[in-house]
Amino acid sequence: MGKSTNITWHDTTVTKQDRHAQNGHGSCVLWFTGLSGSGKSTIANAVSNELFRQGINEYVLDGDNIRHGLNKDLGFSEYDRTENIRRIGEVAKLFVDSGKVVTTAFISPFRSDRDQVRSIFSEQEFIEVFVDCPLEECERRDPKQLYAKARAGEIKDFTGIDSPYEAPEQAEITIHSNLVSVEEAVQHVLGYLQDKNII
Template sequence: MSQDENIVWHTQTVSREKKQVHKGHKPVLLWYTGLSGSGKSTIANAVESKLFELGCHTYLLDGDNVRMGLNKGLTFSDEDRIENIRRISEVAKLFVDAGLIVSTAFISPFATDRAQARSIMAKGEFIEVFIDTPIEVCESRDPKGLYKKARAGEIPNFTGISSAFDVPISPEIHVKTAQQSIEQSVEQIIQYLKEKEVIKL
């Protein structure tokens, strides 16, 4: 008998439905994806601030922050990137189960990993937000100096330079930051949540 056969899912007394009623909004996962420097964390933070103002219960899982704890020790190899996203997908699912509007700001470059994250969520609870920023704009920003290091060969497997980024084919929300401000991007995302009745205001 394998160890897995001795593990049984424990059903909680406080159901997801009760949590949703208690919080006053639907639980969803806003999955921000885009190149380094595209503005994922900036926009995700701004959206969370707006949701907080509206009385929503939220949590933001940022790529760098998670790598300092839960995913400490993982590299940026393709294999570790896959494990990084697998772990964060499972954590995000738990937060959604708790009734929160969860945001994850990760490059998550591989379409298969994003599809896997979507597959473990209930229908309608995974909202892919593609922060579409041209690489030349990302590189001109280079807030952490990573592109400069990647161009110098100091960072291997750097997305957009020496590692691939699979552009989302049909994201729920397509944010084109080269054509609109942060405020407009936030409003676009909030409006989507209102249209889908995630938040009712």
């Protein structure tokens, strides 16, 4: 299938800045990355819930949920993982343009893929949140029994077992989820958003 060439970008009448003014807050993507079982989805959802409680326009994009729909045609090869992240980056950008604080929870194991997503956002709109948790603790938790299946050879190319995870080098926020509570993690993220005058 060929790429579309006869296309032209159309600017909208209502701008992102107009939405910020109406909402009374800015917009950004909180890109939660980390190993499976690190607590990404739990913390991302808790952050989103608190933002909602405070009247902030928010939305959660979760890795598993996206693979049920938009990315259900993708597997877990290196190419498919890269395309998975590329697509969700573009979707997240649309949400940010709509004036929302969007939280994403994706392993997104490759640093280059995360950097590529960062490059499509304006400065301070992409906030990388590294949910840092030792592999041993993630395996101990193993909420979906994925590590057990990977160790048994039932899942190939599983991040942390037979596929690498490249930790962020300069994440805006780092959460050691084996050392802090979910509530403490939420307050850490909200504090960052307040310091940057996003909320």
